[in-house]
Amino acid sequence: MTVFILRRLAQTLLVLFVTSALVFGGIFLVGDPVEMLVNPAADQEEKLRAAAALGLDRPVLEQYAIFIKGTLSGDLGRSFVFGRPALEVILERMPATLELAFLAMLMSVGLGIPLGMYAGLYPDKKTSKAIMAASILGFSLPTFWVGLLLIMVFAVQLGWLPSTGRGPSEYVFGLSISILSIEGLKYAFLPALNLALFKLSLIIRLTRAQVREQALLDYIRFARAKGLPRSRVIGVHLLKNILIPLVTVIGLELGSVIAFAIVTESIFAWPGMGKLVIDSIFQLDRPVVVAYLLVVVFMFIMINLVVDILYSALDPRVRIAEAK
Amino acid sequence: MLEIENLVTEFATRDGVVRAVNGVSLQIGKGEILGVVGESGSGKSVLGYSILGLVDPPGRIASGSVRLDGRQLAGMPDEDMRHIRGKRIAMVFQDPMMTLNPVLSIETQMVETVLAHEGISRKLAIERSIEALNLVGIASPERRLKQYPHEFSGGMRQRVAIAIALLHRPEVVIADEPTTALDVTVQGQILYEMQRLVRESGAALIWITHDLSVVAGLADRVAVMYAGRIVEQGTTQEVLYAPRHPYTRGLLDSVPANNEGSARLRQIPGMTPSLARLPEGCAFRERCSHADAKCFSMPEMTNRVRCHHPLC
Amino acid sequence: MKEETPFSRFVSEFMSSRLALFGLALLTIVIGIAIFAPWISPQNPYDLGKLDLLDSRLAPGGKYILGTDGQGRDMLSAIFYGLRVSLLVGVASGLIALTTGGLLGVLAAYVGGRFEQFLMRVVDIQLGFPAILVALVLIAVLGKGVDKIIIALVCVQWAYYARTARSAALVERGKEYMEAARGLGLGHARILLGHLLPNALPPLIVVGTVQVAHAIALEATLSFLGLGLPITEPSLGLLIANGYEYLLSGKYWISMYPGVALLITIFAINLVGDQLRDQFNPRLARA
Numbered sequence: 001m002t003v004f005i006l007r008r009l010a011q012t013l014l015v016l017f018v019t020s021a022l023v024f025g026g027i028f029l030v031g032d033p034v035e036m037l038v039n040p041a042a043d044q045e046e047k048l049r050a051a052a053a054l055g056l057d058r059p060v061l062e063q064y065a066i067f068i069k070g071t072l073s074g075d076l077g078r079s080f081v082f083g084r085p086a087l088e089v090i091l092e093r094m095p096a097t098l099e100l101a102f103l104a105m106l107m108s109v110g111l112g113i114p115l116g117m118y119a120g121l122y123p124d125k126k127t128s129k130a131i132m133a134a135s136i137l138g139f140s141l142p143t144f145w146v147g148l149l150l151i152m153v154f155a156v157q158l159g160w161l162p163s164t165g166r167g168p169s170e171y172v173f174g175l176s177i178s179i180l181s182i183e184g185l186k187y188a189f190l191p192a193l194n195l196a197l198f199k200l201s202l203i204i205r206l207t208r209a210q211v212r213e214q215a216l217l218d219y220i221r222f223a224r225a226k227g228l229p230r231s232r233v234i235g236v237h238l239l240k241n242i243l244i245p246l247v248t249v250i251g252l253e254l255g256s257v258i259a260f261a262i263v264t265e266s267i268f269a270w271p272g273m274g275k276l277v278i279d280s281i282f283q284l285d286r287p288v289v290v291a292y293l294l295v296v297v298f299m300f301i302m303i304n305l306v307v308d309i310l311y312s313a314l315d316p317r318v319r320i321a322e323a324k
Numbered sequence: 325m326l327e328i329e330n331l332v333t334e335f336a337t338r339d340g341v342v343r344a345v346n347g348v349s350l351q352i353g354k355g356e357i358l359g360v361v362g363e364s365g366s367g368k369s370v371l372g373y374s375i376l377g378l379v380d381p382p383g384r385i386a387s388g389s390v391r392l393d394g395r396q397l398a399g400m401p402d403e404d405m406r407h408i409r410g411k412r413i414a415m416v417f418q419d420p421m422m423t424l425n426p427v428l429s430i431e432t433q434m435v436e437t438v439l440a441h442e443g444i445s446r447k448l449a450i451e452r453s454i455e456a457l458n459l460v461g462i463a464s465p466e467r468r469l470k471q472y473p474h475e476f477s478g479g480m481r482q483r484v485a486i487a488i489a490l491l492h493r494p495e496v497v498i499a500d501e502p503t504t505a506l507d508v509t510v511q512g513q514i515l516y517e518m519q520r521l522v523r524e525s526g527a528a529l530i531w532i533t534h535d536l537s538v539v540a541g542l543a544d545r546v547a548v549m550y551a552g553r554i555v556e557q558g559t560t561q562e563v564l565y566a567p568r569h570p571y572t573r574g575l576l577d578s579v580p581a582n583n584e585g586s587a588r589l590r591q592i593p594g595m596t597p598s599l600a601r602l603p604e605g606c607a608f609r610e611r612c613s614h615a616d617a618k619c620f621s622m623p624e625m626t627n628r629v630r631c632h633h634p635l636c
Numbered sequence: 637m638k639e640e641t642p643f644s645r646f647v648s649e650f651m652s653s654r655l656a657l658f659g660l661a662l663l664t665i666v667i668g669i670a671i672f673a674p675w676i677s678p679q680n681p682y683d684l685g686k687l688d689l690l691d692s693r694l695a696p697g698g699k700y701i702l703g704t705d706g707q708g709r710d711m712l713s714a715i716f717y718g719l720r721v722s723l724l725v726g727v728a729s730g731l732i733a734l735t736t737g738g739l740l741g742v743l744a745a746y747v748g749g750r751f752e753q754f755l756m757r758v759v760d761i762q763l764g765f766p767a768i769l770v771a772l773v774l775i776a777v778l779g780k781g782v783d784k785i786i787i788a789l790v791c792v793q794w795a796y797y798a799r800t801a802r803s804a805a806l807v808e809r810g811k812e813y814m815e816a817a818r819g820l821g822l823g824h825a826r827i828l829l830g831h832l833l834p835n836a837l838p839p840l841i842v843v844g845t846v847q848v849a850h851a852i853a854l855e856a857t858l859s860f861l862g863l864g865l866p867i868t869e870p871s872l873g874l875l876i877a878n879g880y881e882y883l884l885s886g887k888y889w890i891s892m893y894p895g896v897a898l899l900i901t902i903f904a905i906n907l908v909g910d911q912l913r914d915q916f917n918p919r920l921a922r923a
Binding site: 149152 | 857892
């Protein structure tokens, strides 16, 4: 098992290297690097000085080496707008995005799997057909538009929930978290729901497809022929076989939720990484954009790694094959 | 002990209602081995599922009865039926790879079967499982218990399935083509094992197969199924050496061993009819060389055969 | 009795799903509106001379069925034209991505070896990242404009097509008639275009419907964020964005109706695509 983890970590490092090279190369090849990293309001002389200071007059490979060295010590450039290290700015906003993503995943998985299982086990019932039609509607809804509607209905018309912003937060293990209080949840509910709706539909459909496929297989019939109670047949035999592919998808969806938070955060003015990146793109604060990309890429790779480990922990066929 | 009377199991399909089991009557007594022979599409597997109430929508038992020691099983609610399954009537399926749940250990799958019907401790259940594995001839059962299905060969997996079936010493074991998916050499072993185990425990065995030669060495009685109906039944001696139904004759003739050296292999002309489009009257009519106008009406089961022109 | 070809069987199966038929009907209407927009719109919303600021921000009803926006544009007309743009961009990028991705995938399956491995690695890595992120980066680097949006959308989608095409082509490649074809000495192009590609087409079409829906949604999202199409070619996303500021003061129609139009379009495509996918998937077919 440890060999497996070590091997994956090595692969991860490789992918990180390649991605950073691509991001680095892409940004530097397509545009004027000086424009990218230096304050656009500076005049010609300042730019030349800044360029020299940043080492932009050195050969590209050397710049990359310096960049990597900087990355390893946590220096990903300085934000123009904030005047602070870009990485610092991003990490500051990260908990806000993560707690939103977490809440959204909780909603979509918590509702999605039971609904999907019901629709899969009783496909001919009216409720199931309604669930399926609703799920197609669910992932046809443009997320940002739904966000607007949610604000319109719940905040403007009904006045039940606040329309924008993040609630009061407290520090837990050094991270600022707002969803532990009712007040905080009030603010987080709508944006999390917005994020969750799309994923919910996906998870319902996926679960249902898995249930329909697996329920036809012989081992289910055999389990029943042994005289096992229905709750065990569904809750253990079926569920474990469904969870394996589901875990993979849910893991990947977590990454997608973090990315999609960009839109939701913009609409709900939620102070997370997503809003930061959009603002930065418009304000031409490129160091922040680059830093965001690298952080997010790193997170995705980590998520992928965890998913892979989980997968082999759940599926004994893979676990034993890897061990050989 | 197990009495099936006029059982009808039908399926609602796009082409209409299909009767996979179309009025089947059988009896089997304690310690007897009954072979149910038929081609694919004859309804023999559905018969097995019907006995255990495992026919799922769009299928259902439409009429008839299945009685175990007088108790009616057909139509019994699932919750009551589950106390019969695995305990008084057990089933072994064809492909052991897909019968055992690939992601659960053998131990989990055996212990849960024990605990589903008896309130003993987990430790005792494990001991019972080890005993059962020993019984079917699996070496080092304590180690094997911790393993997963894909770590066993096909033959061994089937042994495990048989061990599971015999955990509660059922009165009836239904074996649905248990050796078809195995190598020929392993087939013989499994056949022998099953016969031994069943004789020792006194259970009744229903062996469903398409292979007549299997039935020859194994069964006491034989029932031949065609298009959802029993067309001939009797003792193995009677059916295999003095067949009365043209279909049985055709099956026996087409076995390569029953043919002479270089003579052309005999076949039954035509194909098994689709259950959705059965011919009027006797289902075998269109393939039978003895058929005439009388055969447009369904023959009754008389003198162990269902035919207007039984062979003598 | 009439002979049943696989195609007619396919069509009759499709017709048996009321939901799919409903989707198809909606889709036809949407496409029709998009094509005939200039002729059926009550007003040309981009002819600045015809606009009257006094008519701006009117609620739905009367002369303007769906109300007007901040510049006095008739919402209905704006939506019709917006549909046009959204569909155009979505379908165009989808087709280009299908062709490039499909060809690459089939080629990879046929050629095999390092090329296939490399291509699939690239596909896997790209598919590991959410579309919106890839699109965002590309736009940030390339800039705004219709052609840049289409390029970005194509870059986001090609990987799905490539992977699907390769899987389908692999299945075909393994079949016996391929060996026969090779034994007969058929040229590579002939095999590729005549056999592999046509067999990859059905799953590609299924992926295509979903992807076009995604592309339309993605373009709308990007436009909403201000990173999409320029104001001169407003898609539905931009219309929604324009209406955002009026939302809190209760003038919902400026954002809501374009959204409804977007929703209907995507919903219709998904309904049809869903049915197609079920029909092409043999595993779920009831025995």
